[in-house]
Amino acid sequence: MNPGQVVAEMVDASSYPNLSAQYGIYSVPETIVSGQSEERVVGAVPEAQLLKLIRIALS
Amino acid sequence: MLLSADVQTSVKEYLSAMVDPVTVALYTKSGEVSSDTMVELWQEVSALTDKLQVQIRPGVPEGMTSESMEGVVSELWQEDRFTGVRYLGIASGHEFGPLMQTLVELSTHRQPEVTSEAQEWIGQVQVPVKLQVFVTAT
Secondary structure, three states: OOOOOEEEEEEEOOOOHHHHHHOOOOOOOEEEEEOOOEEEEEOOOOHHHHHHHHHHHHO | OOOOHHHHHHHHHHHOOOOOOEEEEEEOOOOOHHHHHHHHHHHHHHOOOOOEEEEEEOOOOOOOOOOOOOOOEEEEEEOOEEEEEEEEOOOOHHHHHHHHHHHHHHHHOOOOOOOHHHHHHHHOOOOOEEEEEEEOOO
16 A cells, blocks of 8 residues: 555564564464554554554654 | 365365456575475465466565575565555465465455555555564464
8 A cells, every 4th residue: 555655564473483572472463563652552453443553653 | 285185175275356456476595494494385376276376586575684585585565566565474374365365365466454544544654664464384
């Protein structure tokens, strides 16, 4: 939707153990939203909740 | 072969819906397990459709360093532009289906399954934002 600004990554925690440890990933799926700040949520969430996280991360 | 004959048949049928070509830019690390696996997986998938091209690229993806690139990275490109979709590591098990779905959605320019309000808002974002979904290969 906005490839110039938004990057969406699926991270296989087993192949990226250091990155997973850096973010303290203990259960999956876990989503990290990084913008002006960092927000995170564990599990699958409704679209509205994910968008709220993005808005907070960008504020 | 990573994909069984039955899975290949199903994937070939599913990918027959692709219209415009999609390129997978693959960044690998020599002798690293996820790299070897994804090279093989992408080769098998690309053999099932003429709308998918796999390019093994040197170096690391933009925004990463050789240290931060712990394993393989698969980036999806279209018309020489990065789509913003990236897979770090092995996209197998529960992640394989969504990966195939993403290929078809990009290829057919299908509207994302989010509300039009969300599409409009995300389309207007003016600063970098990264969404990382951590999963485990099954």
